[in-house]
Structures are given as structure tokens and as C-alpha cells.
Amino acid sequence: xxxxxxxxxxxxxxxxxxxxxxxxxxxxxxxxxxxxxxxxxxxxxxxxxxxxxxxxxxxxxxxxxxxxxxxxxxxxxxxxxxxxxxxxxxxxxxxxxxxxxxxxxxxxxxxxxxxxxxxxxxxxxxxxxxxxxxxxxxxxxxxxxxxxxxxxxxxxxxxxxxxxxxxxxxxxxxxxxxxxxxxxxxxxxxxxxxxxxxxxxxxxxxxxxxxxxxxxxxxxxxxxxxxxxxxxxxxxxxxxxxxxxxxxxxxxxxxxxxxxxxxxxxxxxxxxxxxxxxxxxxxxxxxxxxxxxxxxxxxxxxxxxxxxxxxxxxxxxxxxxxxxxxxxxxxxxxxxxxxxxxxxxxxxxxxxxxxxxxxxxxxxxxxxxxxxxxxxxxxxxxxxxxxxxxxxxxxxxxxxxxxxxxxxxxxxxxxxxxxxxxxxxxxxxxxxxxxxxxxxxxxxxxxxxxxxxxxxxxxxxxxxxxxxxxxxxxxxxxxxxxxxxxxxxxxxxxxxxx
Ligand code: NDP
Numbered sequence: 001x002x003x004x005x006x007x008x009x010x011x012x013x014x015x016x017x018x019x020x021x022x023x024x025x026x027x028x029x030x031x032x033x034x035x036x037x038x039x040x041x042x043x044x045x046x047x048x049x050x051x052x053x054x055x056x057x058x059x060x061x062x063x064x065x066x067x068x069x070x071x072x073x074x075x076x077x078x079x080x081x082x083x084x085x086x087x088x089x090x091x092x093x094x095x096x097x098x099x100x101x102x103x104x105x106x107x108x109x110x111x112x113x114x115x116x117x118x119x120x121x122x123x124x125x126x127x128x129x130x131x132x133x134x135x136x137x138x139x140x141x142x143x144x145x146x147x148x149x150x151x152x153x154x155x156x157x158x159x160x161x162x163x164x165x166x167x168x169x170x171x172x173x174x175x176x177x178x179x180x181x182x183x184x185x186x187x188x189x190x191x192x193x194x195x196x197x198x199x200x201x202x203x204x205x206x207x208x209x210x211x212x213x214x215x216x217x218x219x220x221x222x223x224x225x226x227x228x229x230x231x232x233x234x235x236x237x238x239x240x241x242x243x244x245x246x247x248x249x250x251x252x253x254x255x256x257x258x259x260x261x262x263x264x265x266x267x268x269x270x271x272x273x274x275x276x277x278x279x280x281x282x283x284x285x286x287x288x289x290x291x292x293x294x295x296x297x298x299x300x301x302x303x304x305x306x307x308x309x310x311x312x313x314x315x316x317x318x319x320x321x322x323x324x325x326x327x328x329x330x331x332x333x334x335x336x337x338x339x340x341x342x343x344x345x346x347x348x349x350x351x352x353x354x355x356x357x358x359x360x361x362x363x364x365x366x367x368x369x370x371x372x373x374x375x376x377x378x379x380x381x382x383x384x385x386x387x388x389x390x391x392x393x394x395x396x397x398x399x400x401x402x403x404x405x406x407x408x409x410x411x412x413x414x415x416x417x418x419x420x421x422x423x424x425x426x427x428x429x430x431x432x433x434x435x436x437x438x439x440x441x442x443x444x445x446x447x448x449x450x451x452x453x454x455x456x457x458x459x460x461x462x463x464x465x466x467x468x469x470x471x472x473x474x475x476x477x478x479x480x481x482x483x484x485x486x487x488x489x490x491x492x493x494x495x496x497x498x
Contacts, residue, residue: 045224088225128350273481278434282312433475
């Protein structure tokens with residue numbers, strides 16, 4: 001083991017925090033939500049046993065403890081779900097008065113709000129994210145998406161003036177593990193508003209909030225088959241993609257799987273939207289409000305343990321303020337509390353899976369090996385579970401893997417620039433193009449930068465802000481198609497001339 005590797009291993013071994021101010025634990029009640037011992041597949045409005053006969057265990061990544069037995073949908077199950085969706089599409093949902101469709105969406109939104117505490121706890125339990133985030137971001141935004149698209153359901157002709165929008169048919173939707181409930185809402189709400197029916201596959205590691213959502217659908221009395229939820233791993237996703245009776249695929253996940261899906265669908269005429277990875281630049285100019293910028297940098301990379309496709313994982317700092325920004329950043333990092341996701345004091349929760357922890361560790365090791373300088377604040381981690389100390393790399397060259405690849409963990413790479421043009425060139429030097437951040441007090445500079453940054457979303461003097469009315473999506477290898485806003489309806493309608 002090299003000296004650097006030993007140092008890395010030691011730091012991850014966490015020295016005790018030297019702090020005068022201890023926080024008393026403030027745990028959210030875990031028993032607010034009931035997790036069943038096992039779940040079936042939600043098809044045609046009810047839970048059914050998987051014909052595959054296969055199951056797997058979903059766990060709590062903070063304690064490595066089993067939570068429930070989940071069905072692994074096979075080919076026959078996928079077919080059954082697609083048939084249920086087709087049946088619901090043909091026999092009612094697509095012909096329903098749009099204002100009636102809206103009522104169901106409003107009901108779902110209200111039920112999500114009423115049951116928000118249950119969803120927040122479950123999301124943190126199964127995914128590892130801090131309860132503060134699931135309570136204050138994931139669940140409210142998921143409800144907001146249903147409210148927002150409920151409003152569009154009977155106004156589609158205004159969304160597409162002089163055209164006659166019709167639903168497409170059955171949408172197959174595949175979502176990742178970083179925002180399970182929110183991604184479900186991003187996918188299902190516009191699809192239903194436009195009159196389509198849905199078969200949705202949550203990620204293998206985080207199926208529980210989608211399964212609880214089935215209960216909301218039953219409470220809302222959504223007609224059977226309009227939304228079907230099938231659990232399983234990537235094989236289930238692949239079956240859904242290649243099913244001949246699915247009209248549209250919406251996928252959020254890795255660029256690698258996105259490309260495979262695109263290959264499968266080439267020439268089939270099926271619609272496709274892809275929301276893939278990112279390697280966003282968060283650019284700080286020397287006239288930026290630095291303390292505010294440091295908060296934005298922290299939020300940009302350590303929110304949700306960095307499991308965020310639009311995470312600000314490359315920090316570009318103007319050279320003249322480099323030392324100051326890095327010093328402030330390290331000081332702020334030392335105050336982050338890593339630990340129990342259900343503790344309301346926690347800032348950084350558990351890494352979602354062992355596999356993801358291994359990926360992050362390998363990429364961080366590559367940063368050390370390639371010559372970057374690593375900093376990790378002193379941090380005491382729980383003994384069990386999957387954890388990674390918030391990390392920042394300085395002395396990073398653009399060619400290093402940590403500056404090129406999506407780490408999808410709490411790891412920031414800091415680079416410098418001298419002029420706005422250099423910042424643009426470095427920011428755009430990536431195969432991705434999902435998001436970017438600009439910190440400066442000059443409005444004109446914000447506009448000039450935003451025009452030149454090849455990123456679907458550019459935040460100015462803030463980061464990771466979402467609103468259902470605002471479209472989100474990427475350029476280049478970050479995918480195509482937009483979710484959110486009026487743009488988010490477009491992938492779910494066929495537009496005839498009026
Ligand atoms: P994947 O792209 O594999 O997972 C996304 C979804 O696709 C999951 O539901 C997954 O199922 C499903 N899936 C997997 N293989 C196929 C397939 N062949 N056909 C159809 N669907 C499939 O991401 P991972 O979970 O494996 O994460 C790997 C890396 O991807 C991460 O380290 C991160 O860098 C990146 N990522 C990016 C995301 C983003 O939003 N940009 C989100 C998630 C990951 P299952 O969960 O069962 O594998």
C-alpha cells in the first residue's frame with residue numbers, strides 16, 4: 001500500500017470530531033410508516049404475485065439491514081403490466097374528460113401531502129438520504145409536480161396552440177435510486193395529464209416509496225391499470241424497453257444504460273426521452289458573494305450525498321480568490337454532520353448501496369493516484385452501513401478521471417480559471433451538458449455565461465433549485481427531452497394539426 005493509500009484509508013477510518021458543540025440526536029420516528037414483509041407487483045390496480053416466482057431483499061443502507069422482500073418482475077410480468085396499461089388506455093382513461101383526469105391528479109397531490117411524513121421516512125430509510133432533504137425537498141416537490149400537471153390536464157390545447165394534442169398510449173418509465181419518489185412524480189404526472197397510461201419500474205435498491213405510492217393510487221381511486229408499478233433489476237427494465245406494445249420510453253439513469261436503450265429502440269418508431277448523467281461546473285467569479293457561494297458549493301455537491309445528476313461536481317474558481325474560497329470551503333465542510341439519515345440534524349446520509357460506495361472509493365483512489373490533493377474533514381462515521389466522508393480535491397488537472405467522470409458521490413474537484421472565456425472552455429470540456437452554476441454580482445456576466453454554457457440548466461447565484469414549472473434536461477451525453485414545465489408535456493402527446 002502506498003503512503004497516499006494508507007492516508008486515504010486512515011481518513012476514511014474517521015478520527016473523532018473535535019468540536020465543542022455536540023448535537024443531541026433528533027431522530028424522526030421510524031414507526032410512522034409500515035413496511036410490509038413482502039410486496040407483489042402492482043398491476044391492474046392490485047398487488048399480484050410475480051409469475052417469475054423470483055424475489056430479492058431491499059435493505060436500509062444506513063444499517064445494512066433487510067427491510068422487505070421485493071418481487072422481481074420477469075418477461076411474463078412485464079407483459080401482464082403492459083396489457084393492463086393498454087387495456088386501461090383503450091377502455092376509459094384516454095377518452096376521459098380532461099377535467100376528470102385532472103381531479104385524479106389533484107387527489108394524488110393532496111394525498112402525497114397528507115401522507116408526507118410517511119413518504120419522507122420511507123425515502124430516507126430505503127435510500128439513505130437525510131430526512132431533512134426527503135421531508136423538505138423530495139416529498140413537497142413530488143406533490144408540487146402532481147399539482148402542476150393536474151392544472152395542465154384540461155388546458156392542453158393552450159400548451160400547444162393551433163395543434164390538437166392526443167395521448168400517445170402506454171408509457172414505459174424507468175427511474176433511478178437517487179430521487180425515487182420525485183422521479184416517479186416527474187414521470188407519472190405529465191404522462192397521466194396528457195391521457196397516457198403507465199408502466200413504471202423503480203430502481204432495484206429503492207422500490208419502497210413507489211410501492212407505498214400504489215396505496216395512494218388506491219386511495220385516489222385511480223382506475224385500475226392506469227398506473228402499474230413493476231419492481232425488479234435492470235433485466236426488468238430491459239424487458240419493458242423491448243416490449244412491442246409500449247409506445248414511449250422515459251428513462252433517467254446512467255449514460256451507459258441510456259445508450260443501450262437508444263440502441264434497442266433505434267428503428268422501432270417508439271418515442272424516447274433520456275435524462276442521463278452530468279459533470280456540472282459550478283463557476284465562482286472574484287466578485288461573487290463568497291459566503292453565499294460557499295453555501296451553494298456545499299449544497300451543489302453534498303446534497304443527497306452527491307447522488308445527483310446535476311451535482312456541481314467541478315468547482316471552477318477564479319484564480320485570484322482561489323485560496324480564500326478553498327479555506328472557507330474546508331471550514332464549512334468540517335461542520336457537515338454525516339450519519340443517521342433519520343436524524344433531523346444530519347446533513348450527509350448513507351451512500352445508497354455497496355456497489356455505489358465501491359465506485360466512489362475507486363474514483364477517489366484514482367484522484368489520489370493521479371496526483372490531486374485530497375481533503376476530508378475529521379468525521380466520525382457509524383460502524384455499520386455505507387458511508388463516505390465529504391471530500392474535496394485540489395490540484396486537479398482537467399484530464400484526471402475525477403474531473404471527467406460522474407462520481408455520483410460527495411466528492412468535489414476544484415479547478416481554477418483566469419478569464420470568463422477560460423471558464424467557459426473548461427466548463428464545456430465534458431461529454432455531458434446537464435447543468436451549471438455561475439456566481440457573480442454582475443447580471444450581464446450571468447447572461448453572457450448562460451448563453452455560452454452548453455448545459456440544459458444554468459443556476460445563477462444559487463444551485464440545485466427545482467420548480468415543476470421549469471423544464472429540466474440535458475445536452476450531449478446528458479440526454480435529450482425535457483421534464484417539467486410545458487416542455488415536459490411534449491414527449492407525452494402526439495400533435496395533430498388543428
Ligand atoms: P442505471 O442506469 O443502471 O439505473 C437506472 C435505472 O435503469 C434503474 O431502474 C435500473 O434498474 C434500470 N436499468 C438498468 N439496466 C437497464 C437496462 N439494460 N435496460 C433498462 N433499464 C435498466 O444506474 P445505476 O443504478 O447502475 O448507477 C450507475 C451509475 O449511473 C451511477 O454510479 C451514476 O454515476 C449513474 N446514475 C446517474 C443517474 C442520473 O440521474 N444521472 C441516476 C442513477 C445513476 P436497477 O436499479 O435494477 O439496476
